[in-house]
Amino acid sequence: MAAVREERARQSTVGGTAGPERPGAPAVVELADVAFAYGPEPVLEGVSLTVRRGEFLGLVGPNGSGKTTLLRILLGLEEPTRGRARLFGQDVRSFRQWWRVGYVPQRPAALAGGFPATVEEVVATGLVAAGGRPGHGPAPGTRTGRPAHRPGPSAGGRPAPRSPREALALVGLEHLARRPIGRLSGGQQQRVFLARALVSRPELLVLDEPLEGVDAATQDRFYRLVRELREREGLTVIMVSHDIGVVSAEVTTLACLNRRLFFHGAPEQLEPGAMAELYGFPVTTVHHRH
Numbered sequence: 001m002a003a004v005r006e007e008r009a010r011q012s013t014v015g016g017t018a019g020p021e022r023p024g025a026p027a028v029v030e031l032a033d034v035a036f037a038y039g040p041e042p043v044l045e046g047v048s049l050t051v052r053r054g055e056f057l058g059l060v061g062p063n064g065s066g067k068t069t070l071l072r073i074l075l076g077l078e079e080p081t082r083g084r085a086r087l088f089g090q091d092v093r094s095f096r097q098w099w100r101v102g103y104v105p106q107r108p109a110a111l112a113g114g115f116p117a118t119v120e121e122v123v124a125t126g127l128v129a130a131g132g133r134p135g136h137g138p139a140p141g142t143r144t145g146r147p148a149h150r151p152g153p154s155a156g157g158r159p160a161p162r163s164p165r166e167a168l169a170l171v172g173l174e175h176l177a178r179r180p181i182g183r184l185s186g187g188q189q190q191r192v193f194l195a196r197a198l199v200s201r202p203e204l205l206v207l208d209e210p211l212e213g214v215d216a217a218t219q220d221r222f223y224r225l226v227r228e229l230r231e232r233e234g235l236t237v238i239m240v241s242h243d244i245g246v247v248s249a250e251v252t253t254l255a256c257l258n259r260r261l262f263f264h265g266a267p268e269q270l271e272p273g274a275m276a277e278l279y280g281f282p283v284t285t286v287h288h289r290h
């Protein structure tokens with residue numbers, strides 16, 4: 001028992017940690033000794049992190065601690081100055097199966113205001129974007145009226161995508177499919193972009209503060225959906241959030257970042273006081289689901 005505790009503690013310390021919940025599951029994301037800087041100041045240093053199939057990783061840290069940058073590196077949108085990133089076992093620079101990855105960037109709703117496209121059309125652009133690099137696909141609404149959905153199984157091991165309506169049903173917005181996206185509330189728009197990320201039936205969902213401005217009932221619904229997709233489809237989820245209390249109750253694994261990764265492990269393994277050290281004031285974590 002003591003040996004097991006020691007092993008779990010070893011896995012949860014700084015640096016090169018494997019996903020502590022599922023040691024046998026295949027690695028979906030592997031970051032090895034990643035460093036990055038936009039200018040002279042380092043933004044990330046020595047970050048090593050493995051996320052395994054079915055894991056739900058919560059990425060937390062203060063403003064400017066490098067969370068979005070880390071997501072961009074693992075999606076191949078930024079090139080690390082040192083170290084490497086792998087997706088589904090392939091170097092991210094040569095990775096092409098972008099339909100396997102759904103990405104909701106920070107504040108996507110801010111882009112939606114002026115678009116004349118309907119909700120359904122915005123969701124359909126997720127299929128077009130899945131053919132290219134996430135975030136490099138066409139902006140929502142730029143290919144309106146021509147959904148790329150092709151029903152039935154497709155070649156090359158790629159599963160049949162969801163229809164935009166199916167994806168909207170997952171987030172409870174089917175009834176708004178024909179409404180212009182600009183005429184939805186901010187929280188509803190966030191859900192539309194989640195549906196857009198889910199439409200290609202991804203195996204990895206990367207979410208940058210997806211619940212910002214979303215009410216408690218909708219948050220609950222979101223976590224239920226994530227649980228369902230993880231159980232049913234083995235979905236892997238990486239989510240940036242500032243709501244540390246809720247996140248630590250929901251995720252299987254927590255990664256705390258402030259330029260360096262200073263904790264990676266099951267939320268209940270986090271030492272009391274560690275968050276206060278990271279944020280500079282007391283922070284409460286809650287764990288009850290695992």
Ligand SMILES: Nc1ncnc2c1ncn2[C@@H]1O[C@H](COP(=O)(O)OP(=O)(O)OP(=O)(O)O)[C@@H](O)[C@H]1O
Pocket residue numbers: 038039043061062063064065066067068069070
């Ligand atoms: N395009 C950019 N050019 C220059 N500096 C940048 C750029 N993007 C981010 N930065 C800087 O890099 C650092 C890390 O930013 P990043 O967005 O990764 O942090 P974050 O942890 O996601 O922050 P937040 O919680 O506020 O969203 C910050 O100091 C930020 O000012």
